[in-house]
Amino acid sequence: MSATVTDLRVEHGRAALGLGTPRPRLSWQLAGPSGWQQESVEIALETGGRQVATAVVGTRDQVLVPWPFADLASRQRAGVRVRVTGVDGSTSPWSPATSVEAGLLExxxxxxxxxxxxxxxxxxxxxxxxxxxxxxxxxxxxxxxxxxxxxxxxxxxxxxxxxxxxxxxxxxxxxxxxxxxxxxxxxxxxxxxxxxxxxxxxxxxxxxxxxxxxxxxxxxxxxxxxxxxxxxxxxxxxxxxxxxxxxxxxxxxxxxxxxxxxxxxxxxxxxxxxxxxxxxxxxxxxxxxxxxxxxxxxxxxxxxxPVRCTEEIAPLAHWTTSRGSVVLDFGQNLVGRLRITVDGEAGRQVTLRHAEVLQEGELYRRTLRLAAAEDVVTLGGGGPVTWEPRFTIHGFRYAEVEGWPGDFDPASVVARVLHTDMERTGWFACSDPSLERLHENVLWSTRGNFVDIPTDCPQRDERLGWTGDIQVFAPTASYLYDCSGMLGSWLQDLAVDQLPDGTVPWFVPRIPGGPSWEPIESGAVWGDAAVLTPWTLWERFGDAGVLARQWDSAKAWVDLILARAGDDRIWDEGFQLGDWLDPAAPPDDPADALTDRYLVATAYLYWSTRHLADTAVVLGKDAEGARYDAIAEEVRKAFAGRYTDGGGRTTSDAQTAYGLALEFGLVRGHEAQAAGDRLAELVSEAGNRIATGFAGTPVVAPALTRTGHVARAYDLVLERSCPSWLYTVDMGGTTIWERWDSMLPDGTVNPGEMTSFNHYALGAVADWMHATVAGLAPSAPGWRRVRFAPRPGGGLTHASGRHLSPYGEVSSSWRVEGEVFTLTVALPVGTTGEVSLPDGTIVEVSHGRHEFTCAAVVPVVGAAG
Missing domain, CATH: 2.60.120.260 (Galactose-binding domain-like)
Structure with missing residues (x-):
């Protein structure tokens, strides 16, 4: 029995109108019987419905396969079909034609x-x-x-x-x-x-x-x-x-x-x-x-x-203020604008104001800083009119309507959600409604801040493409949405805006930053987006082309920070943001974290050098790969000598320090286990409250899990007191906040200038939720190989994850009934997987649906090696 081609794509999308490349890459998904494997592919090119060329490519690749024909000319239109042949000799039917049309290429x-x-x-x-x-x-x-x-x-x-x-x-x-x-x-x-x-x-x-x-x-x-x-x-x-x-x-x-x-x-x-x-x-x-x-x-x-309206939301509640204006609650902090249908006399002005939160029943707008976030329409008379602004967006849950003619009807207002219209690719569910709400908050912050570029926040007078924010969040975003094109485009601007010495701006596209951010300095975590974000796109989408295109940019950054570190391989000079917005940092100094900022910088020096070496190998630059690999090892040893005691303790006895040391592989063997044990102690001593900022948040729960402290990782993620992820949920948050306590326990807003209610960086924990709670993570580029390793805990009775990978849908779903743990996984054609059950059993799987059972035991994960 042969396979069937189910989804033929051009580059990363289905729409191929106005392509900017004469050699677009092709990807396809397959449905086939158990054990079926692709051996080769035949690609046909059609013009005017007539086949004009074919090419047979001996490859098992299905993702971003190079264009096998002559270059497309500007404006050229064609159709492309594929059929695949398996190792068993069977050949699929031809796929439906996918249209390809070049833009103006010259x-x-x-x-x-x-x-x-x-x-x-x-x-x-x-x-x-x-x-x-x-x-x-x-x-x-x-x-x-x-x-x-x-x-x-x-x-x-x-x-x-x-x-x-x-x-x-x-x-x-x-x-x-x-x-x-x-x-x-x-x-x-x-x-x-x-x-x-x-x-x-x-x-x-x-x-x-x-x-x-x-x-x-x-x-x-x-x-x-x-x-x-x-x-x-x-x-x-x-x-x-x-x-x-x-x-x-x-x-x-x-x-x-x-x-x-x-x-x-x-x-x-x-x-x-x-x-x-x-x-x-x-x-x-x-x-x-x-x-x-x-x-x-x-x-x-x-x-x-492009950016599009992807959803419309009606107000859930409304009330009239003492001033006669109407306040609307849409029940969700979102990004977009209002569309109103209104009928009034000519010259009447209707004003729409926006805010993320309320104080005493009124819009609270201090957090917008100098952004007015106000739309005004002057009516023309002559009957009802439907209106919305054309060229602005706002971040808001609440809106105030002033000047409405006659009785207000809430059905006359709708919030239109705007963001880059990426395909959604990731879902998560579990038995804990609060954890599900946290995941929804991460999703909404992704939507709200992926408006053409990845921004820090969508509401105040900023909305910039901060490099560090997306660097830590890109793995999570890449599970939730196909953001490959958007982040690939943004990375090209990063390379363009990079200074001649390799310095990466704090935000891209680069604009003047005033005395706080000028002149631009090289900062760890933020500048490392030049290396680590292309790697994420390779890991999650299988796109080696991004690595090749960004190679000069990535290398320039690593060479710069190695020069900054000097011969001792320790980066301990210059301005650093460190573990930005650690909850222990004072409101007026978000960089004053528990973890030494130079420990953070040197850890990232190793991590980026290590990834540059790996990038070189992928690109066939073996000599450079070997050189940077050796340098990375020098940095690792220098880090251990400066920032650890050789027995598993770090000089900054803080959650972020241990998380980085463990997840980056800076400590190994018995030292790693000791570091994990100390991290678990710190979390316990903190009452399971989080104590990390932007740098530490993505790594602390994975580090606990890696060193056998899964139960403590669940305690951390499920904690409800401030600061914690579920504290924001309990306080009514519907997006991820910039600060752990953007809203204080008494319901008032944090007095810090940097207080946003829609920042995705601290939502990077969702990648742990996908990989550990649902048990779903890639272990080869583009999800060609998948690791299924759910680790139940926290009292959950079931959890699931589903991801639309480049090869097709990958899913993991488990439940605990009595003393039995049952796991169901599914893989598309072209992929393989490793199933790691909580009892230590490891099983290899091919494409298809598979079910496993074992005793419902608390998982014991071996020490990091």
Whole structure:
């Protein structure tokens, strides 16, 4: 019996419109009988429904298999099919065709130039956005049409009065000077024979809007708002008509008088003109555009899905304040904006304000710092209208509505959840509702902070791509979502923004940080994202291409920090954030942790050097791999000599110090067991309360588990007093907090300046939940081999995990009934697994569904080796 190809993908996604590479890699999943293995694959290329080329590749790989044909040309469209042959000689049917279409791959493909308003704009201020448009004619029947579009700022395009696409905040945020994404839209159904019109709304976005701390900065990338677009229409006679942004376009002030990511949007509906992007619309107020410059070599196709609205949430409760405004509770701290349906007289203003928490029944907005988070719409009269802001987002659970005409109806307001529209790939469930809620909190913080780039928080005047936050959280994120494209794109900006000496900025894309963060210094944990985050993408998605692309960046970082450490291999100088936001740190100094910051820095020096050596081996750079491997061992020995006593104690007698030493392999053998025993003692002495910050949180529970203290790891994760993960759940948190005590036990908000209720970093514990509670973790790149090692504890009676790996669904589910432990695991074709039962039994498994039972004993895990 043969296998069946079930899911043929191009690069990391199903959508292959506007690809930015001439040689896209292919992946597929298989369904087949027990024991079936792929021996080779035949790939067919089709044009116009006709097969034009085939290639047979002798490989057992199913993930990111290299393109076997000639390079795609710009705009080239094709279909791809595969069929696989097994080691038994059986051949699958051909898969359905997957379409492939290249974008504009060469700078010479671009005729378009950025166009925008011609009137003078004062730099460094909030300026009124503009709209741009152009009419054009098509003489012939339309066969197909593509719009390639981007902007200086953010944009929404319209064709003949219809919005193009459903993406939000495009083109997103990159290091614009060197990488500006464009999107490709199929607009065949929107263009017509005869008269047409195209236009775009523009907003400040990240390009010229206020960004950064202490009031922020305007115009970081330019003062202009400009649209850059190329509409290409194929007619039935073979003619290609190109309508590109140039000096034939015109501009006018937008009905949006202000738009900012931090501060919200102001829109006067009295100034709206529904026909502005239709042919024959009124030309009053429209003036010739100014044409600006853009090097087409900086235009790149996206590697990730766009930001979209992925869910709508109705308010769960509402009440009227003493001032007459209405407060809405959506029951979930989310990221997005409100959509309202309202009917009122012309000129009436309706104001929407946002906040994550309440104090005494009112919005508590101090934690937003200098972000106004306020949207204002001026009604135009003439009946009901549905409105939402276009170019802003807010982080909020609560919203206040002021100025509503007449009686308020909560059904007239909905919260629209916005984030990068990644495919969800991971689930977790167990018998403890609080632990399940904690996992949901991690999920929601991922959604809220994956808005085009991985940010620290989504609500205050910051929202930056902090490198350390994603470095510690990337393994968890990669289980929950297919974030390979998004993080791969972000890593390219990291490399672009890296200083010539190898220093990695604290946040990417890089913006001025003011006196606290300028000049940029090399900091452990944060800068190590250059090495460790590409490795995570290799480990979780099997993408060696990311390792190759980021190699120079990773090597530059390791060479820099080795130079900082010097011949003694100890990194004990310079500015360090250390175990940031350790709960023992004072509110005004989050870096003042229990663990020596230079112990943290030297541990990461080893860990990144070790991973750079491993990266070199994957890339076939064996000599460099051997060199960095030897250096890593020198660092490990130096760490042991400086920061341990040789008997399992570290100089910083703290949870983070032991967690890093154990999980990074800095102590071994009997010393590792002694270190694990001491870590368990520290957790017990702390009443099972957590005592780690960003650096220690991902490693403390795994370190306990590694050294046989599974029960203590459960005690730690299930503790409910402050500080702990479940304390946030008991306090009503629906996302992960920046501080363990962002809200104090008395219900008041922590007075620290850095107090956010939506930060994912401390949610990195979810990776332990997946691997240890559910028992599901990869043990070879791309989940080609899986380790099933659930370790029940904490009074749980059942738990499960499910992950959509590149090869297909992987799952683990266990239950305890009486004295019997039962585990069910499932693997897709192309993978193998190791099952480690709590009683010490180890079993090899191939693809398919397998069930095991053993005595329900408390697991005893051997000492670390």
């Amino acid at each position: 700078p010479s493909d671009w005729r378009a130039r950025p166009v925008g308003a011609s009137w003078a704009e004062e730099a460094g201020t909030d300026r009124r956005p503009s709209r741009v448009r152009r009419a054009f004619r098509l003489d012939g029947d339309v066969v197909s049409a593509r719009l390639y579009a981007t902007a200086h700022g953010v944009f929404e395009a319209e064709l003949n009065g219809v919005r193009v696409g459903d993406d939000e905040l495009s083109p997103g945020w990159t290091s614009y000077d060197t990488r500006l994404r464009y999107r490709t839209y199929d607009v065949t159904d929107l263009v017509e024979t005869g008269e047409n019109a195209i236009g775009a709304w523009l907003g400040d976005g990240w390009y010229r809007g206020r960004l950064g701390f202490n009031g922020g900065y305007h115009d970081l990338y330019g003062t202009d708002l400009s649209f850059l677009a190329q509409l290409e229409v194929e007619l039935a006679d073979g003619t290609r008509v190109v309508v590109a942004t140039d000096d034939t376009w015109e501009a006018a002030p937008s009905p949006i008088s202000f738009s900012g990511l931090y501060d919200g949007e102001r829109h006067d509906l009295r100034l709206d003109d529904d026909g502005w992007s239709r042919a024959g619309s009124d030309r009053d107020g429209w003036t010739p555009v100014t044409v600006r410059a853009r090097d087409p070599r900086t235009l790149v196709a996206p590697e990730q899905p």
